[in-house]
């Protein structure tokens with residue numbers, strides 16, 4: 001069975017970092033999603049996101065889409081199919097609302113990885129260091145979506161793998177175990 005690792009959690013918990021590590025270390029490609037938010041320094045169109053206008057965003061064929069801190073985000077059916085054409089295990093980075101939709105739509109094909117940190121105060125520091133614009137950081141930290149995504153949705157209790165990403169070396173160890181389990185299931 002083809003699997004999608006759905007990486008979710010609050011802003012700054014390390015979702016993108018984990019998806020990049022899975023790609024580089026385990027050849028797990030990430031499904032590229034669509035957004036109307038402006039690029040951050042270093043981000044590239046069609047690599048980090050499909051960067052869209054409000055008009056072009058509406059022309060996609062979305063499996064799910066959300067508004068997050070004032071911008072639109074969405075993942076397309078075509079993006080999922082494209083990723084599955086290249087690998088049996090793929091990943092996607094979503095807010096918790098999107099993660100729930102993915103689980104409803106894909107059932108057992110979706111494996112949810114929920115990232116947390118022990119001290120939420122570090123999250124703002126992390127996104128400041130990443131180079132986000134200060135006004136956008138403030139808006140994000142004040143948003144309902146930010147507060148919501150600090151908690152694992154109750155529907156996913158017991159069904160998600162939770163990783164406390166305080167220490168990157170420990171997180172890499174947890175990801176190694178997860179990939180070993182997934183690969184065993186695929187071969188078995």
Ligand SMILES: Nc1ncnc2c1ncn2[C@@H]1O[C@H](COP(=O)(O)OP(=O)(O)OP(=O)(O)O)[C@@H](O)[C@H]1O
Pocket residue numbers: 009010011012013014015016017018126127129130165166167168171
């Ligand atoms: N374990 C860690 N310790 C310290 N810094 C980390 C750790 N993991 C990731 N980071 C750093 O934190 C910042 C935010 O990480 P990342 O962009 O992966 O978060 P994210 O969850 O994808 O955020 P967002 O939802 O806002 O896109 C990055 O600069 C990243 O290098």
Ligand SMILES: Nc1nc2c(ncn2[C@@H]2O[C@H](COP(=O)(O)O)[C@@H](O)[C@H]2O)c(=O)[nH]1
Pocket residue numbers: 008009010011015033034037064065066068073074075093094095096097098099
């Ligand atoms: N439900 C969806 N959430 C998405 C999608 N693409 C990204 N995201 C999530 O949005 C927030 C903000 O992302 P950022 O890159 O601006 O920091 C974050 O939680 C992402 O995981 C999507 O297609 N659908």
